[in-house]
Amino acid sequence: MLSVEDLFSRMRRFPDVEAPNLFAVDAADRLILDEASGALGSAPTGTVVVIGDHYGALTLGSAIRFGAKDIRVYQDRLTGERALENNAEVVGLSGCYRPGPLGEDLLAGARVVLMQLPRGLDDLDEIADAVARYAAPDVVVYAGGRNKHITHAMNDVLRRSFENVRATLGRQKSRVLIADSPLQLAESPRFPVVERLDDLELHVVAHGAVFAGSKLDIGTRFLLEFLPRMREAETAVDLGCGTGILAVSLAKAQPSASVIASDQSAAAVASAAATARANGVGDRVRTLRDDALDSLPDASVDLIVCNPPFHVGAAVHTGSASKMFAAAGRVLRSGGELWTVFNSHLGYKGALGRAVGPTEEMGRSAKFTVTRSTRVR
Known part of the structure; x- marks a missing residue:
């Protein structure tokens, strides 16, 4: 036994x-x-x-x-x-x-x-x-x-x-x-919470487990500055979508694009779907609970945006980010772009080049770096 x-x-x-x-x-x-x-x-x-x-x-x-x-x-x-x-x-x-x-x-x-x-x-x-x-x-x-x-x-x-x-x-x-x-609780559950981000003109819906809650984390804020420079896409992906701020912003910036908000977290996927509905783009933002885009076909996506984690569970480890970069390289079409924001000390540029293709630094703040990696097949 x-x-x-x-x-x-x-x-x-x-x-x-x-x-x-x-x-x-x-x-x-x-x-x-x-x-x-x-x-x-x-x-x-x-x-x-x-x-x-x-x-x-x-x-x-x-x-x-x-x-x-x-x-x-x-x-x-x-x-x-x-x-x-x-x-x-x-x-x-x-x-x-x-x-x-x-x-x-x-x-x-x-x-x-x-x-x-x-x-x-x-x-x-x-x-x-x-x-x-x-x-x-x-x-x-x-x-x-x-x-x-x-x-x-x-x-x-x-x-x-x-x-x-x-x-x-x-x-x-x-x-x-x-x-x-x-205890005897109030009639309505405390979650999800809803908050308006006035500077982005977005409503964010967040369940308890989602990264950054209903707030806008500073890495995502920096990456959003580069939206106008990203290629026009038929299909775009917010990889590791959290509450879906990037996915919704992409959908609003590129009205002809179909956007997939993907995360392995059930709370994140539920939050992103609710955020898309709250901002009137629920018909163009499809949520996908997936492990590093496993269910998407090869060479099927034009544009990916990603603010990757630098931990696995409670452990500081770059394994999850590496897995996401490899997934992006697989699903991007030739000429497709991966835009990534990360803490500058992590030095992901080499890993992105190996997993996706030629990678260039597009911007750097006091803490973060934004890169563009282009898929070459």
């Missing part, structure tokens, strides 16, 4: 970035399962929900160690969903869980919620609001993470939705926050 440690030793991050210093299971996964052991051991079938499982350790660990069945799972990142799917297939547990979006269907009747704490407070706030709103009145939440990423503010956020919040003792630089007794 497969043990939890056997499971953990066989798990992989794939299709997410893999490297010697990046792991599919961490100490927080183990601690969450240990702290929730009493609740998991007595939870009726179908009442366990897992949120933010990085690569499947919480879901599959609950199934193997406690015999949990019909586990409902929500993962914002598509790579996390696919890693769980791959790992479950390897150990013959594909039927132990069912994925779904954050909301009532996921949480109705839930008695135990296991969660890897997200980095963002808005992300945690939206999740906590949903759990308190839709789960069973006796639900208990076990939310864990690495100590270096847990802040006192997380306790305060959880207290907006739960009467009781306490922290466990730490172990292996990890800790778990336990919340119970959901």
Whole structure:
């Protein structure tokens, strides 16, 4: 019979970035399962929900160690969903869980919620609001993470939705926050939020997990200055779209273009779709939840704009950016352009040249560099 440690030793991050210093299971996964052991051991079938499982350790660990069945799972990142799917297939547990979006269907009747704490407070706030709103009145939440990423503010956020919040003792630089007794909340959920950016004449809609929330991050702001210099496109892509500010701005700047707003984050795709509708371009901005444009054909796009991340999950790592550059090189037509903004110290110009084609610096601010890479086939 497969043990939890056997499971953990066989798990992989794939299709997410893999490297010697990046792991599919961490100490927080183990601690969450240990702290929730009493609740998991007595939870009726179908009442366990897992949120933010990085690569499947919480879901599959609950199934193997406690015999949990019909586990409902929500993962914002598509790579996390696919890693769980791959790992479950390897150990013959594909039927132990069912994925779904954050909301009532996921949480109705839930008695135990296991969660890897997200980095963002808005992300945690939206999740906590949903759990308190839709789960069973006796639900208990076990939310864990690495100590270096847990802040006192997380306790305060959880207290907006739960009467009781306490922290466990730490172990292996990890800790778990336990919340119970959901509060009576306002009729309308707190998310998504809507904000108008007057200088861009845009309304931005943002779910909690999306990068920068409803604000305009300074890298995107700098890249927007170069919109008039970008080539006319029949099909354009906002790669790693976040709230869709670049996608909507492209659609407004090039009325004849069809724009795809793509991200692996479910929250980002939902935010971008709502932002496009709020600005009257919902008919020309199509959202796509995808892992580095996997579902787009080769040589099918004229223009890509990208403000890539410089981290993978909580780890500072350029693997995600490299994956995005390679994807851009694959889907761009001959003569197509990739416009990228990045922190200047990252020095992406060489990587862009190798993945896409000739790359030139188009602008530099105190912090950011904008480049144009042209695909040559």
